[in-house]
Amino acid sequence: MASHLSDRTMTDLLEGEGTPEQRAHLASCAACRSRLDNARAALEAASKVDVPEPPGLYWEALRRNVRRRIAEEPERRTRWGWLAPLAAAAAVVVIVALSVGERPPTPAGVAPTLPAWSALPPVEEDDNLAVVSGFAEEEALVADWEEGRGLAAFVAALSDQESEALTMALRVEQQEGEL
Amino acid sequence: MDAPTSTPALPAVLAADEAPAETGPSPREAERAAIEACKRGEREAFDQLVVRYQREIYRLCYRYVNNHEDANDLAQEVFLRAWRAIGRFRGQSAFSTWLYRIGINACLNFRAARRPPAQELPETIPDPGVGAAERVERAEQARRLREAVGRLPEKQRATLILKIYHDLTHKEVAQVLGSTVGTVKANLFHGLGNLRKLMAEEGE
Ligand SMILES: [Zn+2]
Numbered sequence: 001m002a003s004h005l006s007d008r009t010m011t012d013l014l015e016g017e018g019t020p021e022q023r024a025h026l027a028s029c030a031a032c033r034s035r036l037d038n039a040r041a042a043l044e045a046a047s048k049v050d051v052p053e054p055p056g057l058y059w060e061a062l063r064r065n066v067r068r069r070i071a072e073e074p075e076r077r078t079r080w081g082w083l084a085p086l087a088a089a090a091a092v093v094v095i096v097a098l099s100v101g102e103r104p105p106t107p108a109g110v111a112p113t114l115p116a117w118s119a120l121p122p123v124e125e126d127d128n129l130a131v132v133s134g135f136a137e138e139e140a141l142v143a144d145w146e147e148g149r150g151l152a153a154f155v156a157a158l159s160d161q162e163s164e165a166l167t168m169a170l171r172v173e174q175q176e177g178e179l
Numbered sequence: 180m181d182a183p184t185s186t187p188a189l190p191a192v193l194a195a196d197e198a199p200a201e202t203g204p205s206p207r208e209a210e211r212a213a214i215e216a217c218k219r220g221e222r223e224a225f226d227q228l229v230v231r232y233q234r235e236i237y238r239l240c241y242r243y244v245n246n247h248e249d250a251n252d253l254a255q256e257v258f259l260r261a262w263r264a265i266g267r268f269r270g271q272s273a274f275s276t277w278l279y280r281i282g283i284n285a286c287l288n289f290r291a292a293r294r295p296p297a298q299e300l301p302e303t304i305p306d307p308g309v310g311a312a313e314r315v316e317r318a319e320q321a322r323r324l325r326e327a328v329g330r331l332p333e334k335q336r337a338t339l340i341l342k343i344y345h346d347l348t349h350k351e352v353a354q355v356l357g358s359t360v361g362t363v364k365a366n367l368f369h370g371l372g373n374l375r376k377l378m379a380e381e382g383e
Pocket of ligand 1: 003004005025029032033091
């Protein structure tokens with residue numbers, strides 16, 4: 001028998017897609033069928049769970065609060081004005097990273113909610129922190145920097161390569177500073 | 180920029196240039212105009228975007244914190260961050276995708292920052308034919324399931340939430356999470372499998 005169906009294929013099948021070959025495998029393989037049934041049951045149960053609806057007046061209150069907070073914000077900065085706080089934040093990262101020393105921050109820093117039994121995603125898919133680090137190219141991260149609050153999360157969110165690169169860069173900077 | 184700098188009392192959005200004369204701007208055009216107005220610093224234009232996305236953002240936040248108070252704080256925070264960053268939104272993805280990214284990012288940071296207090300709104304059970312006992316039971320099940328989703332590994336949880344509760348396509352989820360369609364599909368299936376195990380555990 002051909003090897004079992006991949007997780008990706010399973011999702012296709014769950015959504016009524018998949019090739020005739022894949023469906024034939026499913027028909028003849030109890031193990032794959034069972035996995036698919038489990039996923040389907042979970043999907044069904046999860047789909048039914050809505051979040052409680054807030055009171056009708058809530059939405060207007062939310063808008064009002066957002067308006068008020070935005071009104072308290074400073075005027076838009078000029079195009080490159082945001083680099084200044086970024087540079088300041090970078091200086092803090094230098095300090096934080098130096099205090100971390102040789103040990104790169106662990107990816108677990110985001111939220112240690114994993115139950116012990118839980119299967120981790122396959123290694124090639126464990127780009128876990130891309131959720132956060134992928135934002136680097138976008139603006140959310142900069143917003144964090146500007147607030148000066150997301151630094152710990154930022155440092156914790158660095159991938160191994162990133163933290164290694166940062167550590168190396170810092171060493172060079174440190175050495176240059178000492179010379 | 181030589182855009183007119185006068186600030187109209189009502190959303191600059193609707194007064195935007197390229198609106199077809201007869202039908203008015205489509206929601207998408209209106210959104211683009213609002214974004215441009217926000218980039219020029221017109222705060223009132225942001226209201227349009229809040230109106231459009233507040234529900235989705237609030238609900239996204241609720242999925243992460245499981246109580247109204249924190250979801251409210253978090254939703255405000257997401258919009259505030261979006262306002263601060265909107266000047267640098269380049270339109271390479273849909274605005275909604277960009278906003279979801281900010282939302283997920285804020286949710287992850289928030290969870291890391293503090294534990295939610297146990298305060299929840301009453302569950303909404305739309306079926307009027309359901310009796311009080313069953314209502315309580317269903318509410319309890321719903322709460323347990325939301326908590327189970329909350330125990331999934333980050334990527335699986337984010338994928339499940341965006342896919343199941345926000346109806347994003349695999350491609351959109353991939354954009355939000357900085358991932359690929361293949362990985363999103365794998366994470367979805369993996370997450371559902373884990374959720375099933377958690378449900379079984381709970382049932383024991
Ligand atoms: Zn099989």
